[in-house]
Amino acid sequence: MSFGLTRVDLPEGDATREAFGDALAEVGANDERVVVVDGDVHNSTFTGKFGERFPERFFNAGIAESNMVGIASGLAACGKIPVAASFSTFLMSNAYDQIRMSVAFPNQNVKLVGTHAGISIGEDGPSQMAIEDVALACALPGFTVIVPADGISAAAATRAMIAREGPTFLRCGRPKVPQIYSSEDQFHIGKANTLREGDDVTLIANGIMVAMALDAAEGLAAAGIEARVIDMHTVKPVDVGAIERAANETRGIVVAEEHLAFGGLGSIVSMVVSERRPTRMAFVDVGDTYATSGPPDDLLRQYGLTPDAIVDAATRVLKD
Amino acid sequence: MPDLQRPRSDDLDAVAARLRHHIVTSTTAAGSGHPSTSLSMVEIIAVLYRGGVLRYDPSDPVNPNRDRFILSKGHGAPALYAVLAEAGYLDASELTELRKMGSRLEGHPNMCRVPGVEASTGSLGQGLSIGVGHALGLRLDGSDARVYVMVGDGESEQGQVWEAAMFAGNHSLSNLTLIVDRNGNQQTGPVDEIQPLSPLEDKFEAFHWAVRTIDGHSLNEVQEAFEWARSVGDRPQVVIANTIKGKGVSFLEERQSSYHGKPLNEDQAAIALEEIGASV
Numbered sequence: 001m002s003f004g005l006t007r008v009d010l011p012e013g014d015a016t017r018e019a020f021g022d023a024l025a026e027v028g029a030n031d032e033r034v035v036v037v038d039g040d041v042h043n044s045t046f047t048g049k050f051g052e053r054f055p056e057r058f059f060n061a062g063i064a065e066s067n068m069v070g071i072a073s074g075l076a077a078c079g080k081i082p083v084a085a086s087f088s089t090f091l092m093s094n095a096y097d098q099i100r101m102s103v104a105f106p107n108q109n110v111k112l113v114g115t116h117a118g119i120s121i122g123e124d125g126p127s128q129m130a131i132e133d134v135a136l137a138c139a140l141p142g143f144t145v146i147v148p149a150d151g152i153s154a155a156a157a158t159r160a161m162i163a164r165e166g167p168t169f170l171r172c173g174r175p176k177v178p179q180i181y182s183s184e185d186q187f188h189i190g191k192a193n194t195l196r197e198g199d200d201v202t203l204i205a206n207g208i209m210v211a212m213a214l215d216a217a218e219g220l221a222a223a224g225i226e227a228r229v230i231d232m233h234t235v236k237p238v239d240v241g242a243i244e245r246a247a248n249e250t251r252g253i254v255v256a257e258e259h260l261a262f263g264g265l266g267s268i269v270s271m272v273v274s275e276r277r278p279t280r281m282a283f284v285d286v287g288d289t290y291a292t293s294g295p296p297d298d299l300l301r302q303y304g305l306t307p308d309a310i311v312d313a314a315t316r317v318l319k320d
Numbered sequence: 321m322p323d324l325q326r327p328r329s330d331d332l333d334a335v336a337a338r339l340r341h342h343i344v345t346s347t348t349a350a351g352s353g354h355p356s357t358s359l360s361m362v363e364i365i366a367v368l369y370r371g372g373v374l375r376y377d378p379s380d381p382v383n384p385n386r387d388r389f390i391l392s393k394g395h396g397a398p399a400l401y402a403v404l405a406e407a408g409y410l411d412a413s414e415l416t417e418l419r420k421m422g423s424r425l426e427g428h429p430n431m432c433r434v435p436g437v438e439a440s441t442g443s444l445g446q447g448l449s450i451g452v453g454h455a456l457g458l459r460l461d462g463s464d465a466r467v468y469v470m471v472g473d474g475e476s477e478q479g480q481v482w483e484a485a486m487f488a489g490n491h492s493l494s495n496l497t498l499i500v501d502r503n504g505n506q507q508t509g510p511v512d513e514i515q516p517l518s519p520l521e522d523k524f525e526a527f528h529w530a531v532r533t534i535d536g537h538s539l540n541e542v543q544e545a546f547e548w549a550r551s552v553g554d555r556p557q558v559v560i561a562n563t564i565k566g567k568g569v570s571f572l573e574e575r576q577s578s579y580h581g582k583p584l585n586e587d588q589a590a591i592a593l594e595e596i597g598a599s600v
């Protein structure tokens with residue numbers, strides 16, 4: 001996959017789902033409390049790597065997401081750190097009431113991991129594409145919501161969420177993605193990473209849109225516009241300071257995410273901006289529609305998730 | 321760790337009468353709630369908490385080796401709060417704070433606020449899955465503690481109950497006991513007219529559960545059923561308790577299918593308390 005990148009040269013790295021699966025197996029070796037609940041998709045979510053090493057702490061609940069989440073809640077009440085993983089749409093949409101009642105409301109230390117998020121899953125089509133999941137997760141009081149951009153940060157996020165008490169949603173994707181970070185880079189839940197400095201406009205992105213924002217920044221630079229690029233991997237609790245600084249120090253903000261327009265990163269950044277420091281904003285997202293089947297790069301182009309779309313949005317923002 | 325006891329009262333009839341008394345007074349004071357739902361489960365929870373079944377210590381409510389009782393039919397909260405008072409987790413004088421502003425005794429049980437409440441419930445169908453999680457966690461820890469879950473018969477229409485039942489049978493969770501409070505009625509009418517469950521015994525057997533059906537108002541039968549459940553050893557057990565919705569209050573028993581979620585007014589409560597005849 002190219003992700004529409006033409007101006008930056010990023011090496012291909014692991015898919016975020018696979019990096020999660022590897023990191024989970026690693027964490028599981030060091031912490032006996034980690035238990036995995038699967039919904040018959042461990043070969044897709046890569047929790048199978050944990051299952052192979054720790055079969056006594058791995059439960060395949062079958063195709064029964066509601067029950068999966070309830071079991072995870074009971075395990076958490078016994079002091080375990082349950083990780084319930086499935087395709088993000090089946091987990092977040094099929095079991096939403098269970099997530100609300102059995103995890104969020106009683107504030108249980110359950111880790112929900114949704115893979116195959118977004119439209120970049122491609123040919124499997126819209127029934128399998130989670131594009132509402134971030135909004136659903138962010139709506140839950142007390143939830144931490146993380147959308148990593150590459151394999152290295154997905155692995156770091158996996159370790160960080162296990163180490164940190166509280167209900168968490170980690171969103172991973174299907175395809176291999178450009179590698180942005182090196183293993184020396186820092187990852188802290190709730191703290192955005194500024195990947196490029198710039199004073200004209202700020203590009204805030206997460207997931208696969210981070211690489212596209214870096215590419216867009218190169219394009220803008222060629223036109224004499226210096227763009228700041230922020231990886232807002234934690235959508236909730238969002239890094240208010242980073243947003244406020246961007247609003248103060250640059251002339252506008254573009255938010256890019258592989259999600260519906262409503263209730264995701266764009267909505268949350270706009271809330272902060274409108275309260276702290278109103279500024280011009282523009283949004284690059286899936287809009288208000290379901291996608292279709294097709295090759296991932298073609299879908300991303302069709303639904304406007306490209307570096308050029310980010311360049312256009314930034315140009316709009318800067319126009320008086 | 322101090323040994324956990326299985327508290328035992330020598331007068332369970334009196335315990336049951338007190339629970340009924342508190343169910344009526346707390347819901348009448350609240351002006352809302354589900355007295356008839358709560359009255360049908362009285363003997364079962366009386367035996368669990370005061371008949372030497374559950375192992376617990378109210379001064380150490382999160383002891384990892386405690387037995388757990390999860391009230392999946394969370395609208396039976398008035399009964400749960402009453403038995404938690406009986407067991408020493410709450411003071412009985414607090415029960416009439418039910419559903420009031422500022423009270424931790426919310427309309428449905430909240431595990432974050434009330435010691436002894438093992439799961440926050442109120443959206444029907446979820447408690448058995450949570451119980452399965454507890455049973456797995458206890459098994460992983462090598463604990464011999466047991467998990468008891470109560471569902472309603474109407475609640476048993478939820479698919480998640482059967483997802484959990486299938487999982488528990490498949491994993492031979494012998495430390496898990498389910499009680500079905502089979503009072504024959506749900507919110508809008510009789511279960512048999514809405515979505516009949518029969519043959520319920522066969523359904524659980526097909527899911528590899530050990531099954532026993534009892535009169536859920538006979539203290540002896542309830543006691544024996546829990547002894548039986550503990551002795552099964554190789555699979556989860558379900559006690560199907562045939563009960564009467566509103567048991568102990570004549571005019572509720574007579575109108576079982578039309579009294580769901582209705583508290584008694586002061587006059588009705590006075591008659592009900594006289595019929596119940598508890599000494600509190």
Ligand SMILES: Cc1ncc(C[n+]2csc(CCOP(=O)(O)OP(=O)(O)O)c2C)c(N)n1
Nearest residue numbers: 357395442443444472473474475505506507
């Ligand atoms: C998921 C869900 N749907 C609907 C309700 C509303 N509701 C509350 S009690 C009830 C009937 C429950 O019947 P049953 O399980 O038989 O309990 P009973 O009151 O008879 O003990 C309903 C439909 C709910 N609480 N949860």
Ligand SMILES: [Mg+2]
Nearest residue numbers: 473474505506
């Ligand atoms: Mg009923």
